[in-house]
Structures are given as structure tokens and as C-alpha cells.
Amino acid sequence: MTALAQTPALTAAAYKSDYRPVWCPGCGHYSVLSSLTKALAELGLQRENVAVISGIGCSSRIPAYTSVYGFHSVHGRALPVATGLKVARPDLTVVVAGGDGDGYSIGGNHFLHACRRNVDLTYLVMDNQVYGMTKGQASPTTPADWDRSKLTPHGTGVSPFHPLAVALAAGANFIARCYAGDPNGTARVITEAVRHPGFSMVQILSQCVTYQPSQKEWKTTVRKADVTTTRDAVRAARWLMADDGLSTGVLYIGHRPIYRPELQASCSVDDLESGFVV
Amino acid sequence: MSGDTVSIAISGAGGAGVMTAAQMLLDAAAKAGFYGLMARSSGPQIRGGEVAAFLRLGSRPVECLDDRFDVMVALDWLNVERFAGEIVLDGASVVLCDADAGEAPERIRASGAQLVPLPLQETVKNLPGGRMNMLGLGLLTGLTGLPEDVVGGVVAKGLKKRGQEVLDAGLAGVRAGMALVAASEVPACRLGSSPPAVAPRWNISGNEAAGLGCIRGGIRFVAAYPITPATEILEWLAPSLEKVGGVLVQAEDELASINMIIGGSFGGTPALTATSGPGLALMMESIGLAVASETPIVVIDVMRGGPSTGIPTKSEQSDLNIALYGLHGDAPHIVTAARSIADCQFTAQWSVHLAEQLQVPVIVLTDQSLGQSRAIVDRPADLAFIGRREMPVAGVTGYQRYALTASGVSPMAIPGIPGGEYIADGLEHAVSGRPSSGNEDHSAQLDKRARKLELFDYGDHWADVEGDGPLAIVTLGSCSGPVREACARAKALGIATRLISLRLLAPAQEDRFAKALEGADRVLVVEQTHSKQFYRYLRAHYDLPRDLKVLSRPGPLPIRPGEVFDCIKAWS
Numbered sequence: 048m049t050a051l052a053q054t055p056a057l058t059a060a061a062y063k064s065d066y067r068p069v070w071c072p073g074c075g076h077y078s079v080l081s082s083l084t085k086a087l088a089e090l091g092l093q094r095e096n097v098a099v100i101s102g103i104g105c106s107s108r109i110p111a112y113t114s115v116y117g118f119h120s121v122h123g124r125a126l127p128v129a130t131g132l133k134v135a136r137p138d139l140t141v142v143v144a145g146g147d148g149d150g151y152s153i154g155g156n157h158f159l160h161a162c163r164r165n166v167d168l169t170y171l172v173m174d175n176q177v178y179g180m181t182k183g184q185a186s187p188t189t190p191a192d193w194d195r196s197k198l199t200p201h202g203t204g205v206s207p208f209h210p211l212a213v214a215l216a217a218g219a220n221f222i223a224r225c226y227a228g229d230p231n232g233t234a235r236v237i238t239e240a241v242r243h244p245g246f247s248m249v250q251i252l253s254q255c256v257t258y259q260p261s262q263k264e265w266k267t268t269v270r271k272a273d274v275t276t277t278r279d280a281v282r283a284a285r286w287l288m289a290d291d292g293l294s295t296g297v298l299y300i301g302h303r304p305i306y307r308p309e310l311q312a313s314c315s316v317d318d319l320e321s322g323f324v325v
Numbered sequence: 326m327s328g329d330t331v332s333i334a335i336s337g338a339g340g341a342g343v344m345t346a347a348q349m350l351l352d353a354a355a356k357a358g359f360y361g362l363m364a365r366s367s368g369p370q371i372r373g374g375e376v377a378a379f380l381r382l383g384s385r386p387v388e389c390l391d392d393r394f395d396v397m398v399a400l401d402w403l404n405v406e407r408f409a410g411e412i413v414l415d416g417a418s419v420v421l422c423d424a425d426a427g428e429a430p431e432r433i434r435a436s437g438a439q440l441v442p443l444p445l446q447e448t449v450k451n452l453p454g455g456r457m458n459m460l461g462l463g464l465l466t467g468l469t470g471l472p473e474d475v476v477g478g479v480v481a482k483g484l485k486k487r488g489q490e491v492l493d494a495g496l497a498g499v500r501a502g503m504a505l506v507a508a509s510e511v512p513a514c515r516l517g518s519s520p521p522a523v524a525p526r527w528n529i530s531g532n533e534a535a536g537l538g539c540i541r542g543g544i545r546f547v548a549a550y551p552i553t554p555a556t557e558i559l560e561w562l563a564p565s566l567e568k569v570g571g572v573l574v575q576a577e578d579e580l581a582s583i584n585m586i587i588g589g590s591f592g593g594t595p596a597l598t599a600t601s602g603p604g605l606a607l608m609m610e611s612i613g614l615a616v617a618s619e620t621p622i623v624v625i626d627v628m629r630g631g632p633s634t635g636i637p638t639k640s641e642q643s644d645l646n647i648a649l650y651g652l653h654g655d656a657p658h659i660v661t662a663a664r665s666i667a668d669c670q671f672t673a674q675w676s677v678h679l680a681e682q683l684q685v686p687v688i689v690l691t692d693q694s695l696g697q698s699r700a701i702v703d704r705p706a707d708l709a710f711i712g713r714r715e716m717p718v719a720g721v722t723g724y725q726r727y728a729l730t731a732s733g734v735s736p737m738a739i740p741g742i743p744g745g746e747y748i749a750d751g752l753e754h755a756v757s758g759r760p761s762s763g764n765e766d767h768s769a770q771l772d773k774r775a776r777k778l779e780l781f782d783y784g785d786h787w788a789d790v791e792g793d794g795p796l797a798i799v800t801l802g803s804c805s806g807p808v809r810e811a812c813a814r815a816k817a818l819g820i821a822t823r824l825i826s827l828r829l830l831a832p833a834q835e836d837r838f839a840k841a842l843e844g845a846d847r848v849l850v851v852e853q854t855h856s857k858q859f860y861r862y863l864r865a866h867y868d869l870p871r872d873l874k875v876l877s878r879p880g881p882l883p884i885r886p887g888e889v890f891d892c893i894k895a896w897s
Contacts (some may be wrong), residue, residue, distance in 0.1 A: 131588025312570030
């Protein structure tokens with residue numbers, strides 16, 4: 048029997064730490080944490096072989112609430128930290144988690160290049176269209192007329208960012224949207240995303256009841272996408288641009304090659320020196 | 326000629342092959358048993374413009390350029406005045422130039438050097454497929470007396486991939502150059518008899534040496550963004566890492582490179598990035614993350630003229646301040662400086678060892694004049710430094726990543742070790758890694774991170790200390806070569822000095838420095854910055870005698886041994 052078969056399967060609860068989250072009551076991130084741990088249990092992964100990597104923000108606190116390895120890094124840099132880890136340690140399962148500000152604003156460049164590099168990562172963006180940790184400023188996905196922040200009292204006047212369309216254009220191969228109000232559905236999508244080889248982009252509508260209370264309405268407005276998963280990027284682009292951002296499901300799966308350098312030595316360090324000998 | 330070396334400058338239009346000819350001359354000198362150094366100077370243009378190669382060849386190891394040039398070969402006069410400050414000529418210098426290139430520029434004529442116009446263009450025109458640079462190589466072969474067959478062998482090796490026709494034309498060019506010299510009245514500039522090579526020698530650049538030192542130290546993951554003058558480290562590392570089972574990722578920017586290597590190192594693979602000033606500035610926030618999360622990383626900074634884009638192709642030591650003090654918060658880290666081309670290997674390898682041992686970021690300072698210069702050196706001794714990270718055993722119970730140990734170093738679990746699961750964090754944390762904003766945890770972790778650097782025994786590698794004279798010359802990095810040579814000249818006049826070249830800049834080694842300075846009553850500080858950054862660093866950390874002078878100048882002009890020697894002489 049293999050070692051894998053001998054290790055007992057863990058329950059979802061075993062992937063949670065005993066730390067109490069800093070999140071507000073009613074925050075969508077609680078259910079994302081549940082979905083993530085359910086997915087890890089479903090996948091039957093050993094805790095030591097999983098790493099959850101984040102940047103900074105409310106949602107980026109999530110690694111500490113798990114019992115796997117993790118890195119709570121700096122603002123906007125979760126994807127590079129995760130990329131380095133996965134390239135150096137391809138044997139690990141690496142999940143990246145964060146928010147819309149962390150991923151699309153300060154970390155925007157890394158988002159583009161993670162999509163096109165296609166390292167085998169699963170990226171969970173808990174999108175609540177606001178900076179919660181700094182107490183309510185507009186993020187790249189905030190509607191242009193949102194005027195509840197002192198920083199932008201007349202609204203941002205800037206059209207919101209379209210993460211999934213950008214991900215598609217940048218070359219992402221797995222594009223999905225979930226809703227924190229549907230933790231089982233979200234767990235299923237995360238499971239599929241982790242199994243998908245290459246970079247998987249999962250946008251999770253995760254309500255901020257404190258600074259975006261209108262997102263409580265997502266309970267009634269968010270619905271399953273009226274299309275099935277497509278492998279046609281043109282069709283996916285057309286559908287994404289016409290959608291209102293509230294449809295959920297795995298929307299696109301492409302087939303670009305993944306970035307996974309071989310780590311096999313073919314010579315010794317001494318051999319390298321021969322090139323310098325006079 | 327200064328003592329036992331010959332100094333040669335070759336200039337010409339970019340793309341004319343000046344660098345190729347200079348490298349071949351260096352290779353040939355090495356094959357013939359000589360030591361040598363080759364530095365390069367170019368403007369910001371990618372192709373075209375003007376470039377110059379500076380060589381110094383001799384029968385002893387060469388660590389810096391001389392004060393002046395014995396020979397200049399000007400393939401044309403295009404923008405040669407751009408290098409006027411760097412190509413120091415005098416009445417004893419010889420300038421070989423093209424008879425059809427018009428009058429030499431004013432500054433060349435004013436130097437008093439002997440101008441020897443030769444029919445360069447005309448000769449090349451009459452050679453099928455002839456190239457000016459091969460003719461120039463021939464001129465220098467004739468002048469230095471290097472054996473024709475050795476030079477021919479180097480040319481054959483360099484040009485064989487380009488076909489027999491190109492090779493034949495190259496060899497014909499070399500012979501034609503030699504013939505021009507033989508038929509002229511040019512005074513010879515012989516290299517003399519070469520010393521027998523007792524051990525194998527290497528032809529290596531500082532950037533290559535740094536890359537090799539890193540791989541020897543255990544680096545197997547590199548992420549980086551191209552930047553002058555550090556790119557050659559990456560270009561050497563990319564294929565080399567692949568061969569030894571590692572990998573280099575070209576990142577989208579420096580913010581990505583620094584964070585990728587933090588991720589790679591978190592995974593247990595010793596990790597490195599290489600950059601220059603602007604890139605280092607971008608990386609600062611995450612170097613702080615590596616301090617706080619105690620993730621070992623190595624950052625090589627090949628310094629160039631700053632601030633901002635500054636002078637990307639030329640050397641300066643002005644990143645010292647940002648390397649030492651650029652991190653926010655109280656962030657103890659290690660800063661080292663390589664003091665010669667060959668020492669780039671030693672310092673890089675030692676730095677990897679320190680990073681892994683102490684779970685800390687190490688910034689390694691080199692500079693353009695080390696990184697992009699090549700030298701013929703004795704094969705460096707094998708070093709025992711290998712990065713060894715303390716880790717917990719599998720199945721450990723009650724593991725605490727940031728446990729408060731006496732040494733300050735706590736075992737670092739890596740993913741895959743059951744029982745070691747923890748969250749690395751840039752937030753201040755308790756011993757477990759759990760975020761904490763409490764004063765006790767903050768003080769305890771600050772103490773721990775400072776303690777591990779303070780208690781470690783860095784041994785004798787913290788500095789090179791040579792001599793015991795009453796005048797101490799304290800320097801760093803690429804200034805060490807000129808200082809060592811100046812000390813040797815002083816010694817020949819009976820003036821005793823002592824050289825202290827710091828390899829370990831942070832943490833400061835107060836006791837060791839005091840001991841090295843014992844009996845010295847005067848200090849001369851030598852550095853290549855405008856604001857005397859090194860002097861101010863010394864003032865901040867060490868007790869110095871009242872009698873103190875500073876020889877400091879910004880790049881790009883190198884500090885020359887003669888000016889250090891003049892300072893010593895005037896003060897003795």
C-alpha cells in the first residue's frame with residue numbers, strides 16, 4: 048500500500064486553526080474559509096503538503112485561520128511569493144488568497160503575469176469591492192458612483208476593473224466566479240480549480256456587510272450563469288463582457304501549456320567551473 | 326609601463342568589435358601565462374556610439390587599472406572624447422590611430438602622447454573580409470610581443486563558428502596588424518617573460534564569479550528582472566542553474582523577483598536575486614518582509630552611478646546607504662561587499678552561508694567595475710561554506726516557528742515537514758507565528774532578530790587586514806584593489822601602512838575593527854561616493870582616531886592607485 052493510503056483522511060475542521068478571525072460578523076470571508084477547508088478535505092491533501100499564500104487585507108488574513116503551511120506576506124505580492132514557492136517546490140499544492148485591492152490594484156501587474164505565466168496555482172480573490180482593513184475606501188472593482196468613502200466623496204469617477212475579462216485577456220486558463228453565500232458551490236469550484244493544472248482564477252463575491260452593506264442583496268441577485276463552461280476564448284470574452292458580474296460558475300477552461308521548469312541536475316557544480324579555465 | 330604591467334586602451338565605434346578584440350587579447354595573454362584585467366566603458370547606447378576597453382596585463386595578479394595607459398589603439402576618433410577622463414595619457418604613452426581618420430581630438434593631442442598614425446582603414450580595405458578590430462588585435466600582438474600562434478589559437482576558437490572565411494580574414498587581420506607595427510617606429514611595449522603557471526588559472530568576470538559563488542553556496546532558485554550592470558549574473562545563472570537542478574525565473578518586475586525568492590526560500594530552496602540601485606530600491610519593502618518572517622534570501626546589488634537612472638553603465642559605491650539603512654522599522658540584516666573580481670565568488674558564497682545559517686536577508690554589494698570586468702586569476706580555493714538551515718524534525722509536536730532561543734536562531738520548518746505547519750508573517754508575531762501587536766512579543770522578537778546577528782561568529786572573513794603600519798587605509802569593494810597597490814608602492818619606499826578592507830558592513834564588528842586598528846594613529850578612508858557614505862558609516866559605528874582624511878569621489882572615474890599613493894606619501 049502506498050503511504051497516501053495509510054494516512055487517514057482529514058475532515059474539513061482539521062484544516063482550520065484555533066485562531067479567531069479578525070473579520071466582522073456577517074463577513075463573507077468566514078464562508079470562504081469553510082469552502083477552502085472543505086475543498087482541502089475533499090481533495091484529501093495532507094496538511095504539510097499545502098500552502099496558503101496571501102498579501103495584506105481583511106481576506107489576506109485567511110492563512111492564519113488554516114492549519115496548513117502559509118505565508119501572510121506584504122500588500123499586493125501574494126502571487127509572486129506563491130509563484131516562487133510553486134516553481135521551487137512543484138510537489139506542493141499552493142493556494143493564493145486575497146482581496147480585490149491586493150490583487151487588482153497594488154498587485155495588478157503580478158495578476159496579469161500570473162495569468163500569462165500559468166504556474167499551477169489556485170487564486171482565490173475575495174471580491175467585496177472595498178478596502179475593509181483601512182476602513183472603507185474604493186477598490187478597483189468599486190462602482191464609479193460609490194460615494195461612501197471620505198477619500199472619494201464624489202465617487203471614484205473611474206469605471207470598475209473587470210477581473211475575469213482581464214484574466215482571460217492575460218491568458219488565464221481556468222476562470223470561475225463563486226459566491227460566498229453558496230459555500231458548498233464555492234467548495235466544489237475550489238476543488239476543481241486546485242485539480243486544474245496551471246493557474247486557476249476564482250473570483251468569489253464575498254460581501255462586506257460593514258462598508259458595502261448593499262452587498263447583502265447578493266443573496267437574491269447572484270445566480271448561476273446561464274451558460275456552461277466553454278473552451279472557446281472568444282465566446283468566453285463575449286459572454287463576460289455582456290454579464291453583469293453576478294453570474295457564478297466555471298466559465299472558461301483553456302488549454303495553454305503550464306509553466307513548470309524541470310529541476311533535474313545534469314552535471315555537478317565542478318563541471319560548471321570548466322568554462323572558466325584558461 | 327608601470328613596474329611589471331602594461332596598460333592598454335582600445336576605443337572605437339560600438340559594434341566595431343572593440344570588446345571582442347580586447348577579450349581575445351586578454352585570453353591570449355592568459356594562455357601565454359600572464360595575468361590581466363579587462364574593464365569596459367560604454368555610453369548608454371545599445372548599438373553604435375563609442376566603446377572603450379581597458380586592459381592591464383602583467384606577470385603578477387592585477388586587481389585594478391593603472392594610473393595611466395601605455396598604449397591606446399584608436400580604431401577611429403568618433404566620440405572618443407567621451408572617455409577622455411578615463412583614458413589617462415601622458416608623454417610616455419603611445420597612441421596608434423588611423424592615418425585617414427583626421428586629426429586627433431584636442432585632449433588627446435594635449436596629453437603629450439606620441440601619436441603614431443598608421444594606414445588602418447587602408448589596410449583593412451585591402452584584406453578580403455577584413456575587420457578593424459582584428460587589425461587592432463594584431464597591432465597589440467606586435468606591441469606586446471605575445472606569441473602569434475597563441476593569439477591565432479584564440480582567434481580560431483572565437484571565430485570558428487562563423488566559418489572558415491571569417492576565420493581566415495581574422496587571422497589575416499592579426500598578421501597585417503603585426504606587420505604594421507614591425508614596419509613602424511613604434512616603441513615596443515613588451516610583456517616580458519611570463520611566469521610559469523603553477524596552478525590552473527581562470528578567466529572570469531565579477532558577475533560570473535558572483536553567480537558561481539551563489540551556486541557553490543547552495544542557491545538553486547533565482548528570480549530576477551534584467552538591469553544593467555547586473556544582467557550578466559542572471560545570464561550566467563540561467564543555463565548554469567538548469568544544469569545543477571535549479572531554476573531562474575524572469576520576473577515581471579523587481580517587486581515580483583524579491584517576493585518570488587522569498588516564496589522559493591520559504592519552500593526550503595536557497596534563493597537569490599541580483600539587481601542594481603533602482604531595482605534594489607523597489608525591493609526594499611520585501612527585504613523587510615524577509616527580516617520579519619526570518620526567511621533567508623540573498624540580494625546581489627551591482628552598484629552603478631545614482632540616484633535614479635543615474636549612470637547605468639558606470640561604477641559607483643553610492644548604494645551603500647540604502648543597503649545599510651534602506652529598510653523601514655528596526656530591521657537587522659546583513660550587508661557584505663566583495664573586494665575584487667575573484668572575491669565576488671568568496672563573498673557571494675559566504676553570504677549564502679550567512680543567510681541560510683541566520684535565516685536573514687543578505688545584501689551583497691559589488692559594482693559595475695567588478696561585475697563587468699574580467700580578470701585572469703588563480704583558481705580560487707574551494708570554500709567550505711554551504712547554506713545550512715536549521716530545521717525541525719518531521720512529526721515535531723508543539724512546534725513554534727519563532728521560538729526564543731539563546732542564539733536567536735529558531736528551527737525553520739519547510740512545507741512537507743509534518744507537524745511544522747506555521748504561517749510566516751510580516752506582521753509582528755508571537756513565538757508561534759500568531760500575529761501579535763503586544764509590546765512583549767514585539768520586544769522579544771526584535772531582540773531575537775538582533776541577537777542572532779550579534780552573537781554569530783563571523784570569523785576572520787569580516788575584513789581583509791594587511792600590514793601593521795601606523796597609517797591605516799580603510800576601504801571597501803572595488804577601491805580595495807587600488808588601495809592594496811598603493812600600499813605596495815608605499816612599502817617599496819619604506820612607508821608602512823595597513824589596509825583594512827571591510828567585507829562585512831552590517832552588522833558592524835566594533836571589537837574586531839578596534840583590534841585591527843590597534844597601534845594606528847591615522848586613518849585614510851577611500852571610497853567612491855559623492856557624499857562620503859562610507860566615511861559616515863565608519864563614524865557612526867567605530868571609534869576612529871582624530872587624525873583622519875577621506876579620499877572620496879563619485880563615479881564614474883575609478884579611484885586610481887596613484888592618487889591613494891600620493892595621499893599616503895603626502896601624509897608620511
